[in-house]
Amino acid sequence: MLREETIRGLRTTWIQAGPTDAKLLTERPVLFFLHGFPDTAETWAGQTAEFSAAGFPVLASNLRGVGGSEPSPTLDRYHPDAVLLDQLQTLRQVDPDARSRIVVIGHDIGGIYAWDLARALGDRLAGLILINAPALEQLLRRAVRSPTQVLKSSYIALFQIPGISELAVKHLVPRLLKRPLPEGAEEELRLYRGAVRAIPRALLSKPTRIHAPVLVLWGKRDPYLEVPTEAEYGNLADQVEIRVLDEGHWMHSRKPERVNPLIARFVERLK
Amino acid sequence: MITLDTFYRKLSQVKSPSAQVPTSSEQAGFRRAQRLAYQCAEEIGRELRPGWSEKRTARLMDEYLRDHGVKSFFHRSFAWFGDRTRFQNFKHYWTFMPSSRELQETDVIILDTAPIVDQYAGDIGYTFSLQPHSGLKDAQDLLAEFRQVLPEWFSSDATPGEIWKKVDDRIRERGYDNCHALYPFAVLGHRLHRIPWARLPGVTVPFSLHSYWALLKRGLFPELLSREHTGEKIGIWAIEPHLGGAGFGAKFEEILVVEPGRAYWLDEEVPHARARGTT
Numbered sequence: 001m002l003r004e005e006t007i008r009g010l011r012t013t014w015i016q017a018g019p020t021d022a023k024l025l026t027e028r029p030v031l032f033f034l035h036g037f038p039d040t041a042e043t044w045a046g047q048t049a050e051f052s053a054a055g056f057p058v059l060a061s062n063l064r065g066v067g068g069s070e071p072s073p074t075l076d077r078y079h080p081d082a083v084l085l086d087q088l089q090t091l092r093q094v095d096p097d098a099r100s101r102i103v104v105i106g107h108d109i110g111g112i113y114a115w116d117l118a119r120a121l122g123d124r125l126a127g128l129i130l131i132n133a134p135a136l137e138q139l140l141r142r143a144v145r146s147p148t149q150v151l152k153s154s155y156i157a158l159f160q161i162p163g164i165s166e167l168a169v170k171h172l173v174p175r176l177l178k179r180p181l182p183e184g185a186e187e188e189l190r191l192y193r194g195a196v197r198a199i200p201r202a203l204l205s206k207p208t209r210i211h212a213p214v215l216v217l218w219g220k221r222d223p224y225l226e227v228p229t230e231a232e233y234g235n236l237a238d239q240v241e242i243r244v245l246d247e248g249h250w251m252h253s254r255k256p257e258r259v260n261p262l263i264a265r266f267v268e269r270l271k
Numbered sequence: 272m273i274t275l276d277t278f279y280r281k282l283s284q285v286k287s288p289s290a291q292v293p294t295s296s297e298q299a300g301f302r303r304a305q306r307l308a309y310q311c312a313e314e315i316g317r318e319l320r321p322g323w324s325e326k327r328t329a330r331l332m333d334e335y336l337r338d339h340g341v342k343s344f345f346h347r348s349f350a351w352f353g354d355r356t357r358f359q360n361f362k363h364y365w366t367f368m369p370s371s372r373e374l375q376e377t378d379v380i381i382l383d384t385a386p387i388v389d390q391y392a393g394d395i396g397y398t399f400s401l402q403p404h405s406g407l408k409d410a411q412d413l414l415a416e417f418r419q420v421l422p423e424w425f426s427s428d429a430t431p432g433e434i435w436k437k438v439d440d441r442i443r444e445r446g447y448d449n450c451h452a453l454y455p456f457a458v459l460g461h462r463l464h465r466i467p468w469a470r471l472p473g474v475t476v477p478f479s480l481h482s483y484w485a486l487l488k489r490g491l492f493p494e495l496l497s498r499e500h501t502g503e504k505i506g507i508w509a510i511e512p513h514l515g516g517a518g519f520g521a522k523f524e525e526i527l528v529v530e531p532g533r534a535y536w537l538d539e540e541v542p543h544a545r546a547r548g549t550t
Contacts, residue, residue: 008338081334088318098317120327122320205371208322 004068007089010077013068014090015041015060018052025057025100029126029270031263032091032117033060036108036133037192038173038185039253040067043107046256047263054264057100061090063110065187078194080136084116101126103267106133107252112195115236119208126270128214128237129263131252132222136195136202138232149226159192210237215266217259219247241266279499280432282492289462289489290503292530297391301463301507302538304386304393305526311335311348312382312397313542319401321376325350325369328382336386345385345392345463347477353378356398357520358453368477379407379519385509387481392463394509396524397542410514410521413445415547417512418523418536425527425534431500435459438512439498448515451522460496460510461486463526504529507537 004013019025031051033044041048041060052058064078064086065071076082091102103126106114111133118128134142142149159165166186174181214237220227233240243262245251252259293301315332332348349367351358352374361367374380378400385394398414400407417438424434438459442449451459464485486494493502496510511524526537536544 008335009340076334076337079334081330082338085331085334085338089314092317120318120320120323122322124320205326208324 002068003093005090005093007086007093010064010072011068011070012064012086012090013041013062015044015048015058015062016094017048017058018056020057020094022095022097022099025095028056029101029103029267030057030059030091030095031267032087032102032104033058034087034104034106034110034113034117035060035063036106036110037188038169038177038181039108040182042067042182043250043253044105046253047105047260050256050260051263056267057094059090059094061087063113063188063191065190066182066184071184071187071190075190075193075197078190080112080116080195080198082194083113083191084120087113087117088120098124100124103127103129103270105129105131105263107131108133108249109191109195112136115207115210118210118212125210125212127212127266128210129217129266130214131217131259132219132225132249134225134228134232135207135236136198137207137236138228140199140202141232142226146226152224152226155224156192156196159189160196165189207236209235213266213270214240215262216240216242217251217262218242218244219249219251220244221247222249224249276499279492279497280501282490283431283495283497283500283502285490285493285502287462287489287493287503287506289464289494289506291506293507293528297465297507298528298537300389300391300465301393301526304388304391305395305538306393306540307336307339307341307388308384308386308393308395309397309541311339311384311386312395316380316382316397316399319374319380321374321401323374324371325352325355325374326371328374329369332382332384336384341386341388343387343466343468343481344479345387345394345466345482346479348382348384349477351381351383351520354518356381357448357450357515357518359518361453364455374401377402377404379404379521381520381522383522383524385482387466387479390465390467392466392482393526394461394463394511394524395541396511396513396522398521398523404519406516406519407521410447410516410519411543413442413447413514414512414521414523414543417441418544421510421512421527422534422536425504425529426532431459431496431502431504432498435496435498435500442512442514449513450515450520451511451513454511454513456495456497458495458497459512460508460524460527462489462494463507463509464489504534505531
């Protein structure tokens with residue numbers, strides 16, 4: 001079901017499935033999915049269907065500008081802090097008393113927001129799953145240490161240029177990805193511009209360490225992101241499990257049958 | 272011999288353009304700003320979890336306010352946790368700024384923010400804790416007393432400085448420390464203004480250029496409710512009694528309207544009044 005609420009003045013949508021009764025929200029963790037570029041919450045169709053049928057409360061957020069979430073005229077609403085508030089307030093709509101525990105799952109740029117949300121949830125966080133999704137701190141470190149990653153991520157620099165990047169998204173990206181893009185995909189460029197504004201703080205401050213279990217799923221045939229090492233998570237989380245699959249960047253949507261059992265096993269172990 | 276106190280007293284008597292009864296539309300403007308500020312503090316306060324830093328909290332408060340159309344601030348948001356709520360060991364101006372201190376389960380929390388909304392400044396202070404706190408309830412009882420008596424004191428002939436002393440005496444009689452005496456100029460409160468330049472973002476560190484200018488061009492001392500103030504009471508004040516207990520502090524801050532012979536809180540829909548059922 002697509003839900004819609006006005007959050008801080010802007011229409012915000014998310015997919016919600018599975019049990020929503022207040023009592024049931026506390027029996028199993030809520031699985032909260034955060035998509036990347038150029039996607040919407042629909043990218044998680046393979047996960048929302050399966051896990052809601054298995055009895056999990058499931059939320060899949062539509063980031064600002066896509067999937068019915070109203071775009072903002074100001075870039076401020078694309079800053080990671082604003083995205084974090086959107087997710088916290090979405091959760092508040094579903095669980096007003098904040099009783100549920102949450103497993104946060106992020107893909108691509110959704111991983112940046114997943115790390116932020118995981119840190120903000122504190123003891124409500126049951127676990128964090130990243131699917132081909134680095135933390136901002138990880139990317140910044142790679143920018144210094146890995147020329148290959150710099151090259152692979154060079155599109156982020158293009159995305160900072162208004163006009164040209166919108167043209168690229170409209171005409172070039174669908175051809176490169178061999179699929180049509182969702183309506184509003186150009187709006188998602190502003191997420192990259194917002195994320196860049198968070199770089200100074202990410203460089204200057206120590207990241208909050210995640211104490212809950214973290215699962216990193218990585219399709220090694222990802223043309224945009226290098227496979228991570230355990231060392232990269234040293235200051236980010238206490239316990240990280242990395243599983244590398246012989247798949248591509250969008251393995252969660254293209255091969256859910258490979259990804260879902262790993263998610264299910266991780267969530268099962270959280271009990 | 273003219274002492275500094277005498278000098279301040281003289282300066283506080285300078286007639287300020289702020290010393291006038293606000294019109295009903297001005298009151299409505301200040302009320303809107305105050306309500307948004309409290310809404311922000313309550314909503315962000317609801318999301319607070321152990322592990323949040325003061326910096327993150329203050330940042331998200333500012334973000335929340337900007338998302339509600341705030342383009343400028345009288346001062347940016349503050350968040351203080353634990354013993355920082357009583358300004359323990361605060362020696363320098365910059366120590367007041369939100370720090371990397373992380374929230375603990377048993378901490379008292381103070382959120383303080385001052386957005387400018389459609390040229391009207393609000394300035395609020397909100398104290399709470401995630402878990403029941405043994406000392407906080409008693410401190411909030413005393414703050415509730417102040418909320419009741421302050422309009423009476425402002426309606427009387429007492430000077431602002433005398434009111435400052437009454438508050439200070441009662442705080443100490445009850446075994447607390449006076450933490451608002453640690454604020455710049457040791458103010459119990461300050462005037463609030465319409466700030467016409469608010470459409471400009473200003474530089475806010477943490478008080479905006481607008482607020483410094485607004486205070487300075489009105490003579491500064493008539494605008495600050497210090498122990499030396501012997502000037503006019505009429506007008507709009509942000510009143511902020513702040514007590515220090517063992518390892519924590521507690522305050523409220525809200526707008527008091529003072530007219531000749533009468534004073535009243537601008538709005539009864541404030542969380543600390545609502546919580547006590549006194550709205």
